[in-house]
Amino acid sequence: MIDYSYLAPPQEAHNIVHSNDYIKHQEQEQGVRKIYETVVYDKFEMEKVKELKEEIKQQKILLNSDWKESDYLRMCYAGRFDKKEVIKKLLQHIAWRRTKINHEINSNSEQFFKEGICYLLGRDKQFRPIIILNAHLIDQKKHDKEQIFKALSFLLGIVKKYMLIPGKVENWIFLLETNNIGCQGLQQKILEVLIDDLSTNFSGYLERMFVLNPSSGINFLWKQIKTFLNPETINKISFLQQKEFKQLQEFIEPNQLEQKFGGSQSNLKKFWPPYNLDLQDGYTKNNNGGNQKLDLRFQNIEEEEENDPYDQVDFNLNIFMKQQQQIYYVVSNKTQQDIQQDNKDEQELVQNSQDQLQKEDPQIVSQQKIQKNIFDEPEQPELQQQIIHKEEEKKQNIPQNNEIKDSTEQVILTDRQKNCQQLVNDTEQNKLLTHDEQGFNSSGNKLNEESHAENMIIQNVDPVNNNKGCCSKCEIF
Secondary structure, eight states: OOOOOGGGGGGGGGGGGOOHHHEEEEEEGGGEEEEOOSOOOHHHHHHHHHHHHHEEEHOOOOOOOOOOOHHHHHHHHHHOOOOOHHHHHHHHHHHHOOGGGGOOOOOHHHHHHTTEEEEEEEEEEEEOOEEOOOOOOOOTTHHHHHHHHHHHHHHHHHHHHHHHHHTTTTOEEEEEEEETHHHHHHHHHHHHHHIIIIHHHHTEEEEEEEESSOOHHHHHHHHHGGGGGGGGHHHEEEEEEGGGGGGGGGSOOOOGGEEEGSSSSSOOOOSSSOOTTSSSOOOOSSGGGHHHHHHHHHHHHHHEEEEEOOTTTTOHHHHHHHHHEEEEEEEETTHHHHHHHHHHHHHHHHHHHHHHHHHHHHHHHHHHHHHHHHTTTTOOHHHHHHHHHHHHHEEEEEEOGGOOOOOGEEEEEEHHHHHHHHHHHHHHHHHHHHHHHTTTTTSSSOTTTTTTGGGGGOOOOHHHHHHHSSSOOSSOO
């Protein structure tokens, strides 16, 4: 199953603004309407639609579930507002609409398209789709009137569903190439399909039909047929010889017209599936020019946002710190091997320190494990040195900063341990005074700014929005 949505009109087609005269000109029975959707109908049209609805109700005619308000008016125009003719056209249309094979492709119709007998290519200056029918390729023995009708019904159904814009583009152009064949080759049945059957089931969609390279026999046949047509339909059909193909460019740009019709576009060789000239390769809608760069731009923005290292700061401070440590290592030009070796050496030092402490007091080791879990992440070499320094202080039982201690982490000392603690404090008092002279405060709990980062108070801030670090001396920002 082919997805025909790649045939959609270019973005420029949505910007069309039609004049009132284009939407509808002339009045009452002589009126000609080109736009049926998203517009207001005049008083005469509304009265005729009301009459048709009453007649449908009176005759108990069942309409399709997808029937729209515009379908009533199209039927009125198809029957030229004559009640009997309108009902006749309506019944024909309902029967065609309910016949499933008219809206499906079969092997015969697909072959009909692949041979280039009928295909789609280009748009006119009002972005109306162009349908080409090479009548001279029709084999009278293989293709009867019914088969031609079914193939055209399916193809025009695609055009109606995918290539039009309600209120903007509601019509198409038909190019009928006869290649100077006589009326015996073309026969009357082809014109009957195009003019009678299609005008009933696609009422109001034909903008212009150009019969190209007509023979004298076709001209004669046309004179007979047009006596049964209304003036508006007659005005839509033009006959052009090859030397008159320049007139096509009044409606169609050369780059939307094949060279064989006087345009600059190369003659199409692959006719099915339909080719869209607005796409780079004719079929892939992702390459549709106007929106491609815009889509890529937004895609790049989304990728940048996904890779933003700061987008999880508010949710997990530990992850954020790990990211900053990695950045620090890169800036310091340290190799991964050097980092691993440093970590290994430092871990051995920490383990030796813990073993020694365990021999002296297992409770202190338990406290250290609890504190280590608080900052359980890969430390920088500087942070490892801080931990070692901290262990040495604990062996000396120097009081730690109360701001980073939790009540559950307090160590209950026995009477004997308290006495030992007092002796150690008295012994170390002179050392603390010496440290005071080197920049430590008198209470002994001011931290060295470079080696005691683990004792700094961590603030819960947003470094992206507030442009501040996580602490007063943080080197990250």
